[in-house]
Amino acid sequence: MPEYRNARIILNEEISSGIYKIVVEAQAGDKVKPGQFFMLKCWDAEPVLWRPISISEVDEGSVTFLCAKTGRGTEKLVSLKSGQEIQLLGPLGNGFDTEKLGGRIALVCGGIGIAPMVELSKRLSGFKPDLYAGFRNEGYAVDEIKKYAGNIYISTEDGSTGHKGYVTEIFDASDYDAVLCCGPEVMMEKVLRHCREKGKKVYVSMEKHMACGVGACLVCTCRTKDGNRRTCKDGPVFDGDELVLD
Numbered sequence: 001m002p003e004y005r006n007a008r009i010i011l012n013e014e015i016s017s018g019i020y021k022i023v024v025e026a027q028a029g030d031k032v033k034p035g036q037f038f039m040l041k042c043w044d045a046e047p048v049l050w051r052p053i054s055i056s057e058v059d060e061g062s063v064t065f066l067c068a069k070t071g072r073g074t075e076k077l078v079s080l081k082s083g084q085e086i087q088l089l090g091p092l093g094n095g096f097d098t099e100k101l102g103g104r105i106a107l108v109c110g111g112i113g114i115a116p117m118v119e120l121s122k123r124l125s126g127f128k129p130d131l132y133a134g135f136r137n138e139g140y141a142v143d144e145i146k147k148y149a150g151n152i153y154i155s156t157e158d159g160s161t162g163h164k165g166y167v168t169e170i171f172d173a174s175d176y177d178a179v180l181c182c183g184p185e186v187m188m189e190k191v192l193r194h195c196r197e198k199g200k201k202v203y204v205s206m207e208k209h210m211a212c213g214v215g216a217c218l219v220c221t222c223r224t225k226d227g228n229r230r231t232c233k234d235g236p237v238f239d240g241d242e243l244v245l246d
C-alpha cells in the first residue's frame with residue numbers, strides 16, 4: 001500500500017549540472033521494485049501537484065532519488081537542505097519484475113532515465129547486465145552502475161564521452177534475451193521498434209505527465225492492446241508487447 005509520510009533529507013547534492021542526488025530517511029518497504037516511483041512535494045500551495053520521481057536506490061532506512069531541475073516543482077525539491085523535510089507518497093506503480101528476468105540483459109537509458117537503472121542493475125548484478133546510457137553532455141550515476149554491470153556503452157550528443165550522437169545509434173538488441181528501457185519518449189519508441197524488429201523481449205518505463213499518481217484522475221493514460229491504461233497505476237513499466245505505438 002502506498003504510504004504518505006514526511007521524511008528528513010540526509011543529502012542533497014548537485015552531481016552534474018542541474019542533476020541532484022537527494023537521499024531521504026525513509027523505509028521503502030521490502031517489496032519495493034526498481035521502476036517504482038514516489039510522488040514528492042515540499043511546498044504548501046504552489047505548485048498544486050506533487051511531482052513523480054523514480055526510486056534510484058533503496059537501502060535500509062534510506063531512499064535515493066536523482067532529480068533533474070526542470071521547472072517550478074523540481075527547483076524547489078533540489079533547493080532543500082539536509083535536515084529539512086520532504087513529503088512522500090509511495091512507493092507507487094508497477095516496477096521492473098527482476099525475479100522473472102535472466103540471461104543476457106541490456107539496460108538502455110537516456111538522460112535522467114538512468115535514475116531507476118541504479119537499483120535495477122543492483123538487483124540484476126548476478127547477470128552482469130550491459131548498460132547503454134545516453135546523455136546530452138556530462139554523464140552521471142554511471143560509476144554506481146559500473147559496480148553491478150557488465151559492459152558500459154556511453155553516448156553524448158556533444159561527443160565529450162563515448163559515441164557522439166544518440167544511444168539508439170550504438171544499441172543492438174541482437175545479443176540480448178531482455179531489454180529494459182527508461183528515458184525520453186522518442187528514445188523509448190526507437191528502442192521498442194528496434195526490439196520488435198529483432199523479436200526481443202523489451203520492458204519500458206513510460207514517462208507521462210501525472211496529477212494524482214494513484215490511478216484516480218486518468219491524465220496519464222497510454223495506449224495498450226487492452227485499451228488505455230494508467231501509467232501511474234498500471235505502469236510506469238509496461239511489457240513492450242502490450243504498448244500501441246502511433
Ligand SMILES: Cc1cc2nc3c(=O)[nH]c(=O)nc-3n(C[C@H](O)[C@H](O)[C@H](O)COP(=O)(O)OP(=O)(O)OC[C@H]3O[C@@H](n4cnc5c(N)ncnc54)[C@H](O)[C@@H]3O)c2cc1C
Nearest residue numbers: 051052053054066067068070071072073074115208209236
Ligand atoms: C514515473 C515517472 C518517473 C519520473 N522519474 C524522474 C526522476 O527520477 N528524476 C527526474 O528528475 N524526473 C523524473 N520524472 C519527471 C519529473 O516528474 C518531471 O520532470 C517533473 O514533474 C517536472 O516538474 P517541474 O515542476 O519541475 O516542471 P514543470 O514546471 O511542471 O515543467 C517543466 C518542464 O518539464 C516538463 N514535464 C513536466 N512533467 C513531466 C513529466 N512527467 N515527464 C516529462 N516532462 C515533464 C514540462 O512539460 C515542462 O517542459 C519522472 C516522471 C514520471 C512520470
Ligand code: FES
Nearest residue numbers: 211213217218232
Ligand atoms: S496521474 Fe492520475 S491516474 Fe495517473
